[in-house]
Amino acid sequence: MDVVKRLSSLQEISKAQLSKIFSVNPNRKYLIIEPRLIKPLERVCGVRWLKASGVEKIFKLESIAPNFSDNVVFYMIYPELKVFSQVVDQIRAQVDIENPPNNKFHIICIPQISYLFEEELEQYGLLESVVRIHCFQWMPIHLDTGILSLEVPLLYKTLFVNENFILLPVLSKSLWQLCFVTGKPRVILALGSQSNNLLNQYDSLCEDRGETDQIDSEFGALIIIDRNVDYTSALLTPGIYSGLLNEVYTVTAGICESTKTNSKNPEEDGPVFDEKCNPVPKKQPVSITLNSNMDIVYADIKNRFFTEVTSVLSNLTKELKSEKMYSKEMALDEIKRYVQTQLQATKSRKKFISNHLLAAESIINALGHRYEKQKKVETDIMKNSNKSSNITYLEESIATENDKLMSLRLFCLIAISQKLTGSEINSFWRKFLLHFGYDYGFAYNNLINAGFIDDFNQSLTTINIPGKINLKIPKFSTSNFYINAKNLRQIPAEPDKINLKNPTCPSYVYGGAYIPLITQVAGMVLNAVPLEDIRSKLEPFGSVTVRNDNGYPLHCRTVLVYVVGGVTYAEIAACNLLETLMGTRICVMSDAVINGNDLMNGILSI
Template identity: 60%
Template sequence: MFCHYYFWFMSEFMFILDLKLCSKSGRSCMLYPVVLRGRSSLLGPKFKMNVIQKLASLQEISKAQLSVIFSCNTNTKYLILDPRIIRPLERVCGVKWLKGNGVEKIFKLEAVAPNFNDNAVFYMILAETGTFKKAVDQIRAQIDIETCVANKFHIVVVPTCITTFEDELESLGLLDDIVTLHSFIWMPLYLDNSILSLEIPNIFGTLFVYENFYFLSSLSRTFWYLTLVIGKPKLFLALGQNSKAFLTQYELFCKEKGDSDRVSSDFGAVVVIDRSSDYPAALLTPGTYTALLSEVYTVKTGLCESLSTGNEKYDEKFNPIVQKQSVKFCLDSRQDTVYADIKNRYFTEVTSVLSDLTKQLKSEKTNSKDMALDEMKHYVKTKLGDVKARKKYITNHLMAAESIINTLGNRYEKQKIVEQNIIKNSEKSTSFSFLDEILVTENDRYVSLRLFCLMGLLYRLNENEIRKFWAKYLNHFGYKCGIAFNNLINMGFISDTSTTSSSNFQSKLKIPSFTSSNFYTRAKNLKLVPADPDSVNLKHPTCASYVYGGTYAPLISQIASLILSSTPLSEIQAKLEELGPLEIRNDRGYPLQTRSILICMIGGITYAEIAACNLIETLTGASIVVLSDRIINGNDLMRDILEYPK
């Protein structure tokens, strides 16, 4: 589908760059109302605006918590930041606020520390052993324990301190008197309409890959703070081991610290789901515009950014390097009206919308030439600024869409067919042939491993198939990736071939619950797999599976549909209980009195799943807000599987 639009993009893109109505200008800071067009409506009609305002103002709580930490030392401060924290911290508080709280200078955490002089020093880092050690080594290099000033050095750990951090400082004689540890997790960041994210990158790897649960309490505590603002819903549904533990810890916080004093909640229900309950939704190749953006570009904290990396035409294995357009724009429909209209559309529809918008700009350019002087003055005063903004937005999306075509166009259609076959458990040999092909042609350790994981979930892979692929993978990408094999076994993507012989392999397979023989029965009950993907209307969709081209409907959208349609809880329980540990707590709140749902995904949520929930909103007239520790794609999960624990 991609190659047919290449020449159109080039002609329209050249027009945008040459448009004389719009001069080069800085970033617009105007706020635009959300455009609600057809199925792209994001807010249910009954969702009160004050709820949106509450969610957008959550960072005032984060500021208050951070201010308490900074008040531990009233002197002027140096703030040294883990680079991965900088962008989310910008959403929490700006430089002006930091200056107002005594921060004199801000530095990135690098190999060499700045000279601290007599200033108080606050490190803010992610809860990772390697990063913590770097901060401690920098502190030790600049102090004399015998003469060090007390209360000078502070380490703020996001989202929470690990016990080994205290043990390390204590063994070095630094704890409390010289270095003070703080735990800090900001409130969920309101990235866009109906999207809340904590933007903490190491939750999935910690919880699902290495099964360390020390972050779960921080997530529960943050959710408890959130319910003090929005009220405690009367219906809770938790699917997955971590989600059940999350709900249990939340109830403990309510018991120990108290509930919200609000009589009613802004949300009728809360649905908490483990990422592991629906891996296919993260592994499949999406088809909606924003989801494809996150596949091609780096998208962090709602910012799509890619800067030029040089003019290299080939990688280290002499494969052609696809050149991407350099872009930088926020995925925020409150500011970008063009993005508001196209973000949840299937990609082939995006090209049509951008074409129409470009024609409108051409028409305005032509009409402006025939204006009288008074008309021109009025035009410049009232409309020219909006035209400049629209020109900038359209240019950004044209460049991004062209990069999507160039990057994915050579394999998108074929991969879509292969993924449909995998979901249907058919054409296994064809799927392996395609996997071998992209293993070589893409030279991307995430893309090939991602497809293999999808095959491991839904095919019954035997020992020979697993070992054959893994030998090719290690030969191609190096034996440093060997750690991933055990991770895949522990997570249930593949079986443990070291303890299984070929004669009794099938009897000893460790098949995750998602791939048991009853999967297709449950998929049919939940309507996860459409009977005829080609019949799904991608232009005016009525099925959530459109986000994957009709291949698969995300689990969270189907659960939301069941709740919003007042399906009996006993029937919902029967449909979901075989997917994993399930708990439903109903305090006389069902059927929903407030047709709004808060969906919490532990381990990351994709833009495709968000788009599916937006469609359910439009179809049902309800409101769905999604909350997760970060917004991901399948490659992010593969990165966590391939990395060593930190």
């Protein structure tokens, strides 16, 4: 079976798992869903399947609960204590303490249950007798051809900023379950501390609960990489359509939806300004599912450089107009045949084109005024040139853009590549807090924890020598961004000469500035570079594990890349180009599809 068909079947396994939970009470039931779960759940099962599974009504989780009367109630939430407490309060408000209901209230936690939840229910005397908790971890969601997402929010912040490993078992279990469907790859490479931890937990699951008995795997190799090993790919501004779409709109589970707000303000269509009187770019209402099989227009433009997208959409619009003119001149039998065979497809294509034109207009409105300047600055950063002017642009952008995420993102890009002195960091941070508020003072420690900047208070190592004065010597980092990038050929020498229209280099996704690390590693594996050479080239990036069970060079030239902490559409597009150039297949899996602003939100949230 083709690997894409196997990945598409994962949805059926998730449905079977959810159906088993619903079957604990066969009666008709209400389902109350936390709003953040709505779009992922649409990709897992959909409303029609829920109705067929006994769900009578579906509600959003709100502060005031609907009247449940005698209906069975299932809540579906992410495992956050604040949300769980809200659910418990709603249940307690409708429970008769003298005559508590049995098997009526159920809470489904995705993807795991916190022990604090059971403690809270125990305190109120609700555990098991009134409320039952269920854990539901859906299989990786097949968002688009070769793209798998677990849709676990806040994993980057939890794992890399807070250094809390509570969600790591979710990642290892998802890999363990996936291998039962696709088989276990014979070649495994893990890069980064969390990726190695994930691999160790996967090994433990195989020992404790068994592993797949499939002899052959759909994947010749598995590559697991930490997000913090290659921050650059997330921080750079993408140049491709799908990446820019995710920058401007909120994309969840591969669904991009933006509705026009209903307002009675007569000046609604006029310019909108933020609190510092800067104009706010207008976003057009769109509804796009980022799935090539559902949207033929998206399939054509998703990985194109944005300057090419507008011309493609323009040509498609002209084709629609010419088709409309031709239909007016049809004979009666031709009209009948046209209505039966082409009209519906034409209507769908018209809707797709309209959505993408509106989205392209919004991208231009939001980023057009600074895109070229930002691209030049980012290219200079990748070439390690003009550091002083890059810092000047960064500090000016704080005031001119009034965008805390954009400013912090550019700061982090400079900090991990060109390296900033303590005084340069302090200067930026003072200006950032002055402009955006001192409430963000805590984020400085988050930047240190995430590895964007050094902790200068701990930059000296104390050496205790008996009978002597304690000596303090500075710590020297062995990692250098440009040396590592040069060793893996990630930075093209002449970015301006990269063909953006018909690309042959994966760096085109960033306008020729940089090639994502996952693309280079996958390329080395597919090109059968000796594993020891791969190990030596990757060791400067972090801890490396390489396993080969008589599978190298690859017998099956299909690779699964598992990014821990979120993957970007630009990285996916770079892998898509590589697989086209090499005649292979690269599937990408992660906890979520993100952009650089998502990382910055993780830094700026408590």
